[in-house]
Amino acid sequence: MDGVIPNLKHLRACEAVLRTGSFSAAANEVFMSQPAVTQAVAKLEMVLGSVLFDRRPEGVFATDIGRLFVNRVGRMQHYLATGMAEIMRSARRQHGQTAKLHHLVTSVQLRALVAIAEAGNFSLAARSIGISQPSLHRAARDLEHLCAVPLFEKASSGILLTKLAEILVMNTKLALMELDQAYDEIEAWKGGRGGRVAIGSMPLARSAILPAAVNDLLGQAPDTRISIIDGPYRELLFALRHGDIDILIGALRDPVPVDDVVQERLFDDPLAIVARVNHPLMTKDNITLNDLAACAWIVPRRGAPTREYFETMFPDGGPRPQSVIVTGSLVLIRRLLSTSNQLTIISRHQIAQEEKYGELRRLPLALSDTERPIGITTRKGWSPTAIQRDFLSRLTDIGRRANEIW
Template sequence: MDVKQLRALVTVAEVGSVTRAAELLHLVQPAVTRHIRSLEEELGVALFERTRQGMRPTEAGLIMIDRARRALMELERARAEVQPTPGAVTGIVTVGLLESAADLLTEPLVAVLAREQPGIELRLMTAYSGHLQQWLDDGDLDLSLLYNLASSPSLNAHPLVREQLWVVAPDSEGLRADRPVPFAQAAAHPMVMPASGHALRTLIDEAAARAEAGMDIVLQTNSLRVQKQLVLAGHGWTILPGVGIAEDVTDGTLSAAPLGEPDVWRSIVLATPRAGRTPPAVAVVARELARQVRAAVREGRWPSAQLLTSGGGVPGGGEAQGAVS
C-alpha cells in the first residue's frame, strides 16, 4: 500500500470516474485503474462497484476511503511542518465553528491569520456542536468551538463564553432586548425548533420542563438558517443563541428578546484533543480564535454573552479573561 494508491482511491471516490480521476492526477487512465486493482488485490476485497453511472464505493471501500483521506491529510500536515520557511509557523489547521457563531467569527479569523500567519493553511468546517465533537473525536478537526462540554476522555475543554438563549419572532411582534419573555409566553405560540437530539433542543426541552410549559412544535429542522427563514415567513417563533440572530435584529429582519422564567444559558468552550502534541500552527490558530471570541464579546457584537475564566488557557498559552457582564 503506497501514497499513489491512496491518492487514486480518494480521487476516484470523489469524482466517481477513473477517467476524470486520471485527469486530476495527471496520469493515464490505465495507471489509475492499476493502482485501484492492486490495492484491492492487496486487501482481498472489492473497493468499488463498476456501474454505468460510474465507480461506486463498496462498504469496504467507504472504510478505506475515509482512512486514506485522513492518512493523506496527515502526510500533508507533516510535510508542511518539517519543511517550514525559516522563522515562520506553517501547517494545515482544520477548525470547527458552531453554525450560530460562524458569521461573526469567520472573516475576522481568516483576515488576521492571512495577514500575520501566511504559512498556515486554514480549513473551516461549520456544523452544530454534536457533529463538531464527533469530527474532533474522529480526528477530522484539530480544534473546535463546542458548547456545554465540561470534559471528555478524549478532549480538553477551555471555557470561553456563556450566552443566553433568545426568543425570536418576526419583526412585527416587536420583541425587545430589554424585555425578557417568559418561557410559558413564548411556548404559547407555534414553535419552530431544532430537531430532537440536537444539544440546543435538549437545553430548550429542559427549560420547558422547568417552566411546566408545553410547546406547540409545528416544524423541526437541523439548520439555524432554516429556523430563521421559517420564522420570517410567519410559521412560528423559535429559540436561538443571541449570536445567531444579532445581525437579523440589527437590520430589522427579526425581533428577539432574552428568554426568561427560566433563563437558559449555554457555555461555549474551545475543545482540543487530549492525545498527542499540539502542532505550533494549531496553537497559533487556537489562540487567535479565542482572541476573536473575547473581542466580539467586549465590543458588544455577541449579545448577552459573558466571558468565562479558563483554568488552563487555550493550547500554547493565552488565558481567557474573567467573566464580565
C-alpha cells in the same frame, strides 16, 4: 493532500538516516543499498528545494528543515502502521509475518484508496488523481491483495468501502495530512506562504468568535490559506477525525462522542427566545406556555442542543406549536424573524449584532438551565503547525473574552 506524495520507501530511508546518523546504517535498516539511500535523500531534497542533511566526515546531521520534515514523516508512518494494524488483526495474521505491513504499501495505492473513498466510483476516482482507470483499478486490487481482506464492495450506487477500508482510509488521510503539514512547515521556515488552517464551524462560531479570530490572524499573516466548512456536528466531527479539517468550533458534547478527539471549553452560551422588536409578546408582562405554543416557530434539526431544549418546553400531552419550520440556516432564520411574528430559540451571542441595531430582541422571559459550553474540538495527538497554533491562541483568547465582547 495538496502536495506531492513521494516514494514511501524514500521517506522511510530519510527517517532512518536521521535516526542512525549514517547512510550505511539506514541502508541496512530499510533493505536498500547505500547508493540507493543517498539517491533517495537527494530526490527528496530536490522535491522540497531544501537540504535535509549536512554530510560531514564525522557523520550525517539533520538540518533544521531536515528535523521538521522527518518529524512529520515519523508521524505519517505511525498513522499508516495504525491503519494496517487493524487489517492485521482482522486477517488474524501472525505478528512476525506482517509486523511491517505498512512498509509494503505504495504511494499510488494510498492515492487510489483515498480517491475511491471520496468519489465512490473507479472512473471518477481515476480522473481526480490523473491516472487511467485500469491503473487505479490495479492499484486498488494490489492493495486489497496485500491486506488479504476485502476493501471494496460493488453497489448500485458505485463502490462502497468495507468497515476495515474505512478505518484504513481515515488513517491514510491523517498520514497524508502530516505530509501536507511538513510542506507548510518547510515553506514557513523559508519565509514563504503562511500555511493552511482548515476550520469546521457550527452556527454560533460563524456569527461570533470565528470572524474576529480570522480577521485577527489575517491582520498578522495575510498569506495564510484559510478554509471554513460549515455543517451539522456529525458531519464536521467526521471531517475532523479524517483530517479534512483541523479545528472544530462550536457547542461541546457531553460525553465526548468518540475517544480520539479532545474538547476545550471557552465560554458558556445561554439561550434565549428571540423575535422581531415589535412582536406582540414583547409588551406582555407574564408570557405563558400557551402564549408560546400559539406562535409559529423556527427550530433546528433534531440532534441540535437547541432543538432538544425546544422539545422539553413543549412535552407531549401539553400545548404545542402547530406551525414549525425546521432549518439550520441563520440567514433564513434572521430574515423570517424580522418579517413575521415567528419565534426561535437561539444563542444570545448569535443575535448580538441584530440586538445592537434594533432588528431582533429577546423575549422578556428567563430560560433556566440553558447554558451550553462552547469551545474547540481537535484530534487527540494532533501536532499543529506554527500558524495553526497561532490561530488557536487567538481563537482561545477571543473565545474566553466572548461575554465581554458580545
